[in-house]
Amino acid sequence: MSHLIDRRLNGKNKSAVNRERFLRRFRAQIRQSVARAIKGRSITDISSGEKVSIPVRDVSEPTFHHGSGGTREVVHPGNEEFVTGDRIARPDGGGGAGRGGKASDQGGGEDDFAFELSREEFMNFFFEDLALPNLIKTQLTGNSEWKTVRAGYTSDGTPTNISIVRSLRGAQARRIALGAPSLARLHEAEEELDELLERCDEDDPQVRELRREIHQLREKASNIPFLDPFDLRYNNRARVPKPTxxxxxxxxxxxxxxxxxxxxxxxxxxxxxxxxxxxxxxxxxxxxxxxxxxxxxxxxxxxxxxxxxxxxxxxxxxxxxxxxxxxxxxxxxxxxxxxxxxxxxxxxxxxxxxxxxxxxxxxxxxxxxxxxxxxxxxxxxxxxxxxxxxxxxxxxxxxxxxxxxxxxxxxxxxxxxxxxxxxxxxx
Amino acid sequence: MATPISTGSEWTFELIETYDRAIHDIAVGEYGLDIYPNQLEIITAEQMMDAYSSVGMPVNYHHWSFGKQFVSTEKSYKRGQMGLAYEIVINSNPCISYLMEENSMTMQALVIAHAAYGHNSFFKGNYLFRTWTDASAIIDYLVFARDYLSQCEERYGFDAVEMLLDSCHALMNYGVDRYKRPAKLSLAQEKLRQREREEHQQLQINDLWRTIPRRQANGEDSEPVRFPAEPQENLLYFIEKSAPLLEPWQREVVRIVRKVAQYFYPQRQTQVMNEGWATFWHYTLLNRLYEKGLCTDGFMVEFLQSHTNVVYQPPVTSRWYSGINPYALGFAMYQDIRRICQAPTAEDREWFPDIAGRPWLPTLDFAMRNFKDESFISQYLSPKLMRDFRLFAVRDDDREDKLYVPAIHDESGYRQVRQTLAEQYNLGSREPNIQVWSVDVRGDRSLTLRHTQHNRRPLEPNSADEVLKHIGRLWGFDVRLESVDDHGQVSKTFECKVDKAHRELLI
Incomplete structure (x- = not known):
């Protein structure tokens, strides 16, 4: 039977090496782009990524393929009007190269190959010129100092973080909400009983009925738990970077x-x-x-x-x-x-x-x-x-x-x- | 009626297992598909992009071109220009299929049916895959390749290895034996053989050198020796064995690229068949699942919507037209073969007397096992399908100022349309035919390649020049490429001079 594996926790940056190889190969072009970006940017805007483009012919990987010319015959779907023997004017693009699908994968396009440098990569290129020691680079790019600040409450967490006041307040609200209807009825019933007792005997069926009801209502009220796991609230803390x-x-x-x-x-x-x-x-x-x-x-x-x-x-x-x-x-x-x-x-x-x-x-x-x-x-x-x-x-x-x-x-x-x-x- | 396996769109591991078991029951139990054991792996979108950029393989050696692929995939994915493919499946034993975390339950079931049963059985059954690839060894081989290349990088430097790989990649499509059967690989054997080869080659310096002293000894003018004796189609193999100046480790790297190219060669030859087969089976399997009451109406609607997108064929007049969609053509052909078996018309009986009315399962199985795109189309494309697709041929001759329509989907045109379409999938005519012609053994050791033109189609000159430089780097001496026209005359020559200084740099 099939084998099911969860790979999601495996590293996701398998391609990091290849990406780095790519950057390494086009170092010269990328450095130019970065230098241009530094000139163009404001000082305060320096630490973000950058779009870099490299001419396509520099990144292309050449292979042998056919150029335009010669005779080729191609089958297309969706014929609407043609019959055998028709002669058709050549569509734009000369040589019909654009219509053959695979005929020309280079397409003669001279667009640039553009991609984004991440903030780290951009900063690395920036620092490269400056000959900074590595320790300093990490100091400048890494977010080293954090402080924890309170950020409200959550419904789960570790026991040390339980917020007692919040939890009990919630519990009380729940107890009131759940107990209110039966409590109201209990008070009513007790008053009725008092009235009845003035008129009747202890053994009167009505009295017994009322007593049973009062008993049940008391039972019900006491069954409402004082503190439910549901009521627990924990202090929530969030980490934020700490600028002085x-x-x-x-x-x-x-x-x-x-x-x-x-x-x-x-x-x-x-x-x-x-x-x-x-x-x-x-x-x-x-x-x-x-x-x-x-x-x-x-x-x-x-x-x-x-x-x-x-x-x-x-x-x-x-x-x-x-x-x-x-x-x-x-x-x-x-x-x-x-x-x-x-x-x-x-x-x-x-x-x-x-x-x-x-x-x-x-x-x-x-x-x-x-x-x-x-x-x-x-x-x-x-x-x-x-x-x-x-x-x-x-x-x-x-x-x-x-x-x-x-x-x-x-x-x-x-x-x-x-x-x-x-x-x-x-x- | 059974109860549906799931009703929501969220997937869980249990649900995936249940669906897989249900699909397995149908695919193997009812339809008798022969498959490798399956390994389903749940991955994230980022991991999918990683897999993309290493040509789908879970391990591979490192090269900047994979980084480039990754960078452009990432860019278009982030901008939302492109969704990621739902699935990647690896021809290995066990057969690995990737399921993306973001997919809904329906999509996961679709991917399982498509990849883990469709592609899987194709990998196991089709003769090209059986001949060219060894599913049980590929992962091991790639591990070997990656380790070997990183060793080389340590010893000889990044740049040397990168340049060598660049050159080899340029020739990747010319690194396959088209007609010879390759030997099987295994990790241990491969390591042993690699060392033996290295030693052997060092001892036995190749033919180029051996010829020289003998001639002096004989002292007579015999027939000039032709080298190679016959033209060679596998350029990388020829370079690996005969390039005079390559170091043993460089020969090994050439070999690795060649082996990887060989592994992927069948995939390029069976696009229509392979995708069509997988699409046919996900369609058939999920419909059967529905018949058995194991999935809901909502499931089917979502599945059909996605299936319809996959098999959509825009007509030639559409803005979105970019050639024939292999999923659409392949799916339609398998469906059509089934139809011919189950409900043949008079036309079908005339065109396909040997399969009309036969049981469809064995017929389909036979078709899947014994063909490649080219022969599959010329064998099975029916007139009905040509009418349905409204196929027509267009001839583009640069000597005439108008295009010509030699055949359309009618009685007189069926055979020609079919012939033309089959030819379109012939890798041999799709790629320029370039072979090693001769080496000037006694002179300047220059290498001559020959491009034999087909229908007067020329080489694209800029890229040819670039590739020639790469060949020059590998060969170490001058390289010439002659383009020979239909009359056997050399009509154009490309040349790459390798000067002495460069040669020394290479050694």
Missing amino acids: SQAVMFCIMDVSGSMDEAKKDIAKRFFILLYLFLQKSYDKIELVFIRHHTSAMEVDEENFFHSRESGGTVVSSALVLMRDIIQQRYPTDEWNIYAAQASDGDNWDSDSANCGQLLDTQLLPLVQYFAYIEITEGEPQNLWYEYLRVQAGHPQFAMQKIRNVADIYPVFRELFKRQPSTGREPA
Whole structure:
């Protein structure tokens, strides 16, 4: 007789290996798509999947087959009008290739082979460039911290979770509902009996009848169980991810003429990385974009990355603006403040000392972390040296000179080493 | 009247077992179907997608093309463009059928009747499956193949194995013996033989090398030796045995792909027969179940609705037309054979004197066992069916500017329509006929293949070039492909040069 097997609990991701092989083979094309997506996306929108398409001819597996031409004879069903000897105009598509069913399985179509990268896969491709250590990747992608919150009641669970008040309240309601009709009748019967007894004897058949009824009703009432398994209610708890609280992230970028598209792209990845880190630790994150040349301005993300200006550079203007914004909108007892600054290192000479001063005394005491990257091929200039001095006195200040995206990670090394939950809890 | 087995649409394990027993009683007890033992496996939709992408097999070696298949299946399933097939059945002993968790009780019964009794008996009975496949060994063989390939990956790297598989897959359709009977496989034997082969081949370097010293020794100009002595149709076999530069493990991989291709070959030759047979039996079995009062009216309505969808044949004028539906044609043909046996008309007696009025069960059994699509159609397609389907032939000749209708479903056209339709299912003419022609043994060791044109139909040039590159990779020296027209003249030549640097890279 047949053998029936339940395979549903067996692993369902048998194809994971093959899927991974597929991604591996088309790594180059997928990476392009991912890079394009990173450029096009907003920072806050970075961690979702992505649709990727690859030209069909790249993924096709060639086999020998017939091309169009020659003579072929095909049988079709559903003849309506033709008789032997008819000549028919060729339908569109030339050579009748489209009508033969199997005649041409390539169909000459040049559509792309499109599919979805999952969030994890997308993030892996994103991280690949950044040369992140594996531990950090899991910290960023995995949902590691959970807390249990109460979520009402359920009708089954473990005995330790029984909600006594709820269960008894339910039981009482059930007892009242079930007992009410007979109880009402019982009271009536007792009154009737009292009346009867005033008029008649104990042995009167009516009295005996009433007594029997009262007896039965009492019996019935006492048969209603005090607590039924049906009444039991259990506390329900649900697991939800646990973000600590709120944070604000300042993105500061030099937009003077020397910052070209490539540099801005590196800067963007730098901002994204910090954002991802914050997202793991904080419930709510606000972004503030400050761009500057000789003067600083707060802008939206679109303008931040895509507009170009020229002129000199006064870095302190951005720091002053940041300080003002903090004072106006982000009181430090309510917000965790992070800042990421990207620049190509140019600064008006006598301004660098100002910057150091500002950071030292006014900004760094307020922020959790301040990361600075200098995207340049050239020699460090005075701003770099000034910042080096600042770094010595402040562990929450990190800086790095960057030539390509793989250099970004060291800036965050200190930050990632910390447990996400050690971010200061605002009062 | 018995009481129905179930009334709701939910299935349970007990119900499935009860239905299976009832169907078994009818199929084996009443109709005498000969089947492998059944193994029914309940799986989820995700697992069904997994099964899809490894060509339905429960184990298989890993390759990116299966991943590609999975990715596209998953995409269209998630978007709701495509439902998953209700069933996958594996030609193995015991015969494994997958039942999808999402199916209703009716659908599960339908799948059991269709796969576990229909396909199962076809696998066991049809001569092609009996000749080409060994149901008891296939799973073991695939386990062997998967382990062997992952060993190769460890030793020689992912890329080397992947490139080799790519090349072999390109030739998969040319990796079958069409006329020779294959030997049986078993896991233990296979492992032993694989090692022996490896050693033997190392000792006995092939003909290409052996010819050279002998010629010097003789020193006389004899007839140039032809190699291979006769054209070879099994390209993968030829490469496995004769490609000069392949390593023993590479030969083994070629062999694995060839064996898998051989295993699937009968399925490609018996689409109409196999699906038709399974459809005929699910229809017959479930109707019998209903007659016995074992299922409800609701069950039958749901079943018939799904059955009708399966056997729908859109006419050529329909937007949904994409060739002849093998389920529809096969089902109709078996039903028709039964009709000819049970209630023959004068026409039937004239066309099918040997089966008209005979008992239908043995006749159907004979038809299932001894044919493939091509011969089945040319033997059994009746005039009535041609009229019912309103079949007509269309000839498309690129030298003429109009299509021509040589025959339709009428007295003068029956034979030709039937002949044409049968030819349509002939794998030999559906795929280009390409064989190994010769190897320049004494010269540059180049390999020449020949494509013999049929009805002047040319090769599709882009893919031919691509495939040729794959053959070049396997062969290691230049490869030429000559396309020979109806008059025996070479009309077009494809070529793939393999340069020395590449060759060294390959070794």
